[in-house]
Amino acid sequence: MVWAKRAAVLCAVAMMGAAAPVLADTLVVRASGPSARSYPPGAKLADGGSLLLKAGDVVTLLDAKGTRTLRGPGRFGVTAAANAVPASNATLAALLDTKRVRRARTGAVRGTVSEAPAVAKRPNLWLVDIAQPGALCVADPAAVRLWRADASKPLNVRIIGGGAQAAASFPAGEAMAAWPAKLAVKDGAAYRVETGERSTEIRFALLGAVDAGLDTTASALIAHGCQAQLDLLVDTAAR
Structure with missing residues (x-):
């Protein structure tokens, strides 16, 4: 019985791991303005992080939902809002x-x-x-x-x-x-x-x-x- 319970627990854990979503990267795909060197195209940004943009900065990010363009000045979160509408x-x-x-x-x-x-x-x-x-x-x-x-x-x-x-x-x-x-x-x-x-x-x-x-x-x-x-x-x- 003990081994059966352990097996059931291990199986459940394995299923949970298999069901976990694979997180896609958030990439910088375009950047212009005073801070462009800080955000080169191809740079991967960590979820939960932020970008500090100056006036004149324009940075386009790409993730699993599509792209979004940020315009400075301001501080912007890397992760898109949950209600963002994905591209077609x-x-x-x-x-x-x-x-x-x-x-x-x-x-x-x-x-x-x-x-x-x-x-x-x-x-x-x-x-x-x-x-x-x-x-x-x-x-x-x-x-x-x-x-x-x-x-x-x-x-x-x-x-x-x-x-x-x-x-x-x-x-x-x-x-x-x-x-x-x-x-x-x-x-x-x-x-x-x-x-x-x-x-x-x-x-x-x-x-x-x-x-x-x-x-x-x-x-x-x-x-x-x-x-x-x-x-x-x-x-x-x-x-």
């Missing part, structure tokens, strides 16, 4: 989903060709914006797709790098196109995307398996210098 889970899930990009055919835009583009920003974090230069973080090399903001007209692009080149085409009304299979998607690979009107330099940074959490994704983007994707994540996660 559906919108963030679509933004971070690597499977969604892998399944995508080409990403047709509804409506007639003469209509204004239906999408102004990348609907998924892992798409390659052909107009956005700089580091481009990749979670799944096999799911890389090109994306353009204006799908009203057909567009041919040429991609050059690593001693090779290839072409990709966007039919009218299509926002996405496949990445050329002959061009390797590997860490550090640099390419130039030419559209005739614009030439954009991009560099791939492979992240490997990515946890879909906001904080872990933001940390990875900051660590690899993928600023455009970080900006998209922060703006989408605003609450």
Whole structure:
């Protein structure tokens, strides 16, 4: 009987431990103003702590619920208020989903060709914006797709790098196109995307398996210098 009671107690303790929530980090994702050096992007802040901001300071924090922007002067708690409204889970899930990009055919835009583009920003974090230069973080090399903001007209692009080149085409009304299979998607690979009107330099940074959490994704983007994707994540996660 004694051993049975002990076993029951241990089992209950183990279940309590398993049910305990995993706390996400609170990260600084943007900072400007006199105190910006004290709160660099990527810095992790302890729950229960506070930020002392001066006049002109603007600091954006990201946690499991989304992002919030603090403006000085004043002292602000790191932990968001319990009644804070989280960012749209559906919108963030679509933004971070690597499977969604892998399944995508080409990403047709509804409506007639003469209509204004239906999408102004990348609907998924892992798409390659052909107009956005700089580091481009990749979670799944096999799911890389090109994306353009204006799908009203057909567009041919040429991609050059690593001693090779290839072409990709966007039919009218299509926002996405496949990445050329002959061009390797590997860490550090640099390419130039030419559209005739614009030439954009991009560099791939492979992240490997990515946890879909906001904080872990933001940390990875900051660590690899993928600023455009970080900006998209922060703006989408605003609450």
